[in-house]
Amino acid sequence: MDVDEARRTQLRNIEQSTGTPLADWFALIEGRRAEGLKRGQLVAWLKSEHGLTHGNANALALASAADGEVEPVDLVAAQYAGGKESLRPLYDRLVTLAASLGDDVEVSPKKTSVSLRRSKQFAVLTPATRTRIDVGLNLGDAPADGRLEQTTGMCSHRVRISSVDEVDDELARLLRAAYQRA
Known part of the structure; x- marks a missing residue:
């Protein structure tokens, strides 16, 4: 979908x-x-x-x-233009996964990223390079492990994604954990 x-x-x-x-x-x-x-x-x-x-x-x-x-579709289209067009299917897959977590998920595009919210933000999707989307996650003090990196700023953790194949059970579990914390 x-x-x-x-x-x-x-x-x-x-x-x-x-x-x-x-x-x-x-x-x-x-x-x-x-x-x-x-x-x-x-x-x-x-x-x-x-x-x-x-x-x-x-x-x-x-x-x-x-x-x-500005309509969100325009913001998203702008994020995935200029050489980042190949990342759009990856973005679409991530949003579909997030939307499956519950009917209270809000997809809120900004100029350079898309915030995924519930009662508060639980994740951010950022086309970081021409080949990668960074999935920022609010997981509190969860330890970094494998692809899960600790970061600072709006999100406590990050997973770098370069292909639709990397939107796997592990990422779904991490996204669900962030969603449940929001």
Whole structure:
């Protein structure tokens, strides 16, 4: 399943689980957007007033009409341009793996990386070179072992990934551990 298909599936699941058609959600969101709310405020409103998970609220806010922010697809496309195009299937596989952890996973593209969040950030995907994506993980004081390196900064650990084959059971286990800590 690619990222776009995962987004469509998430939106269908929101519609089914809430019993509210997407068109109704979008109308509600656009009404609040007309009042001046930005995406982050819309997400908070959807969570507090409608009981949605962070991931579902974010998905609805992103899927509704643009609110002046750069669309995440554009940010991701920019990250995987200029010689890094061959890394895009690897990125897509990592996002699919992260999305499988729970319906509260938020994929939040930034200018140079993509944050994976739950109640807080648990991982960051960064196209570090033309041949590698660094998967930053928040694993607290877990010891470095094998491919798992300790780092400093926004994440406590990092795994360097150069091929889809390296998105294996070990990486899935590490990503799940970071997700469970968030």
